């Protein structure tokens with residue numbers, strides 16, 4: 327029997343994206359890492375395109391390999407780039423933008439996203455969403471600098487105008503240690519004005 331549990335912030339981010347992405351959409355993975363989220367997006371956008379970014383060459387190579395193994399490379403553009411600059415690659419409004427912050431598993435922790443760059447990237451990227459599109463941000467308070475990063479993510483998303491965006495913070499409050507939390511931003515269709 328398939329479990330209906332939400333399980334964790336990453337799984338929940340996939341559910342949030344799945345419910346809004348339409349065939350033909352452009353979708354963005356801001357931090358492709360080992361390619362799990364990119365593969366998820368590539369499966370979702372039949373007839374559309376995925377733009378996937380990471381500053382780490384190793385992450386780009388890992389993602390490329392994963393996509394090749396699943397025969398889905400043709401619908402994904404892979405860019406070794408800081409997510410601060412992703413807007414210059416985007417030519418149509420996005421149905422989904424996924425940020426999975428933190429560091430590449432198995433790589434030195436210096437490769438982790440930072441509070442300052444994540445804040446700037448999120449602040450810019452939110453304007454790339456099409457009406458009805460969602461941004462998901464998975465944040466890890468447990469690693470060094472992680473708490474400050476969560477704080478900045480919450481500040482920048484809480485400031486978004488409620489007439490134009492819906493913003494949720496989801497936390498698994500009975501999980502041990504420092505479970506990741508999920509912030510979801512949806513651009514409202516037509517706004518509330």
Ligand SMILES: C[S@@+](CC[C@H](N)C(=O)[O-])C[C@H]1O[C@@H](n2cnc3c(N)ncnc32)[C@H](O)[C@@H]1O
Nearest residue numbers: 357358359360361362363381382408409430439
């Ligand atoms: C938790 S991992 C992402 C996991 C990935 N989404 C997956 O499914 O495997 C975070 C990634 O963010 C990348 N990263 C760190 N700073 C970045 C930046 N400024 N711009 C883009 N990527 C960055 C790291 O190299 C790392 O691969």
